[in-house]
Amino acid sequence: MSSLCLQRLQEERKKWRKDHPFGFWAKPTKNSDGSLNMQRWDAGIPGKENTIWGQGCFPITIEYPNDYPSKPPKVKFPAGFYHPNVYPSGTICLSILNESQDWRPAITLKQIVLGIQSLLENPNPNSPAQEPAWRAFSRNIKEYETKVLEQARKYPK
């Protein structure tokens, strides 16, 4: 791991502890020996109130590569997560998380989690990543909403 990667992650952690958006949580995972693994974080994204996502707080994992922040972290929901822009593996398709698209070293954890929260209720029609949610979202909105509500109950706030 480069020294910049570790240094930046320590600063991100400090900043997050000092101030983070309401309802969100994020922390580095622990290694088997109890020490902190700064390059792998767990976090929770609350659905926005008064939307079909509003009842849930959805878990993500954030993996920071060795050349972070030059390269973006890989952010995943649990495998099989129901959303048009989430791959079956759980990987999130979001432009600010894509190196060849809008990722920049100045993008913070706060911006990432807010970006994901906004993606939940505003799927991007230009980048379908899975068949079931995508099909329902574009052809059968009732079915889509039922599935989303069901999923939100699985991850209560």
Add this chain to the structure above:
Amino acid sequence: MTFNIDKELITLPIHQNTIKEYNEQLRYPPSMFNNNYNIDFKTQTKQLLETYIDCYIAGIVDLANSTSKINKLGGNYIKYLHIQYANNTVLKNKLEQFKTDYKNISKDISTDNLTLDYIVNDENYYFSQLLNNIVSTEGSSTSTDTDFNNYCKNLNDPLLKVFKCLPLLLKDPMCVLPDDEENNINNNDDDDVKVAGGTIELTCPITCRPYAYPMISRKCNHVFDKDGLTNYFQSNEDGNQIKCPQGACKAYLTMSDFIKDDIMDLRCKIYKNISKKNKLNKNNDNINDVIL
């Protein structure tokens, strides 16, 4: 135009020759045909200013409560630029005059004859007359203060900028400078890039730490620490231009687009100094509390 000779300069921990030379230049400002002083003058001014700032950081000089020292130094610098500018405009006017005069007499001379030999051995003394006119007349500068101000703006002189900003920064090192606002209007890619809640962040967006060596992009005015930038550009193996590290900025950059950001450097130094002082005061208060 008269300069302010600052007697307090002698108290600065700087080589006395530098101060002597500086004062010497104030006594003999640049003339029309000898502008080459100004490089030295600029270097000297910069050196003196840096010494003042170093002394301020070291607690020897109290700049925050007496900006007059800075104003004297800066005032002289602006006057110097003004003289230089006035001389240049006079020369420009004279050149125009020469061109007009030449057009008038050139009817008599065919361009075939216009060799260096002809000019030197000029039997009709056309050129000597013209040159005489140019050199002997006082010449006039038609420039106004607005012209000079525009000239200063286009000059983009970092030293001039420091003089303008320093009094504001001494009061509040995180303040938004009028120029910053201008920059943001000119390239409104992302409004909240440099300005967050009316204050300037003194930490690098890449390293998220206080700046150690701030550098500014000449293309988009975004500021990053040298370490973060080096790392970012090293990750790009082919060495082509890559996107600015700032979110949503549309500029494509290489390391060579960055120069040291003197203003950010000043902000950090002053900020550090103020927090150091505040800490000291707090400690003193605590001691007083105990005594009371």
